[in-house]
Amino acid sequence: MRFISYVAGTEPGVAVKTEAGYRGLPVSRLGGDLQHFVGKDSDLAELAETLGSAPAVTLSDAKLLPPITSPGKILCIGLNYAEHSKESGFEAPTYPAVFARFANSLVAHGDPLVRPNASDWLDYECELAAVIGKGGRHITEGDALDHVAGYSLFNDGSVRDFQIKSQQWTIGKTFDDTGAFGPELVTRDELPDGCDGLGIRTILNGTTMQEANTRDMIFGVAKLVAILSEAMTLSPGDVIVTGTPDGVGALRKPQVWMKPGDTCTVEIDQIGTLTNPVTQETTH
Structure with a gap:
């Protein structure tokens, strides 16, 4: 469905x-x-x-x-692909790097991603989003996928200079209108368990910038649900954004930033395509 x-x-x-x-x-x-x-x-x-x-x-x-318009929690995972962790200068994590987004940052398929006036460093990140169905706390890894209602696509637009200004990443990850989410919620029965083995990519202005496979995630969906629920009760509609592969603009030479007039597409096999233009913030 x-x-x-x-x-x-x-x-x-x-x-x-x-x-x-x-x-x-x-x-x-x-x-x-x-x-x-x-x-x-x-x-x-x-x-x-x-x-x-x-x-x-x-x-x-x-x-x-966005398929879920006001999630109670948007839980994002950093450095969850070994090659991205490597290009970022980090060892592969032994525990997920968890940060939060908020609903103010969400835009739908077709809506513009907004480069803020505060920064030109707007980066792309293709990611798989898992939407919690049945809530719970202390969910076992064996039961975890039964707690996922379905999956969608996410572009974790990141304002990189603000991300690194702070000791943690949240401020650079939750600027208004920087996180694209959608277009569909695809129920888990249509997809491989945990969405394992699906191609994932970012295409910026027709050029493929990121390309990997979800099997390359260090922490799969089931493990993430189990780990996160150890700390907090997961509720229906919560969204877990599972991390991005290597190839982000900040770590390219020369660096590549999304700018007004660009078009950015995230694709995941069997799930679909999420496309957004990029515009500049306007003051009112």
Whole structure:
């Protein structure tokens, strides 16, 4: 099952992908947004059945939203590919590097990533996003994938000079409108366990800048769910952004920064494509 969140006029809605295209209903008719339904596989299946006979949603007449519009937690993992850790000058970690993003930073497929006026150092990072379904604490690695509702794509746009100004990375990772998320939530039954073995890449203005495979992650999805839930209760709709491979712009020679007029695409095999233009921050 593949779901999108959208807004038509002023009314938010949820749609499912069918052979005939997307079919959706307003959140007011459904009794909740997509986050409301991710807690149980049976709820998602029932939602898909309800939406399957709903009116068509034409994307030219609707605006996409991030699939989960206001996650309670966005938990990001740094240095989770050995080659990226190496290019960054670090040993491969023995425990995940965890930092937070916030919902203010999210943009949908097709929306602009915004280079802030405070910095020209806006970098790209292709990443797999895992969306928590069934919540819990102290989840075992063996049970962890049962707690994932589905997967999506993420571009962890990073304001690098602010990232390194601080002793930790959060300030450089949560500027407004720098984290692209979407377009679809793809339920786990459509994908390999833990999304293992999928090609992942970033394409900037038609040039492939990053290319790797999710099997190269140091900490896979199941291990991340288990480790994170040791510290905190994971809740339905929480998002785990699982790390980026090597090839980021900051570590290229010469460095490559996203700039206004650019187009950045993140792709993961079997999940889809997430594309965003880049614009400059405007003051109001």
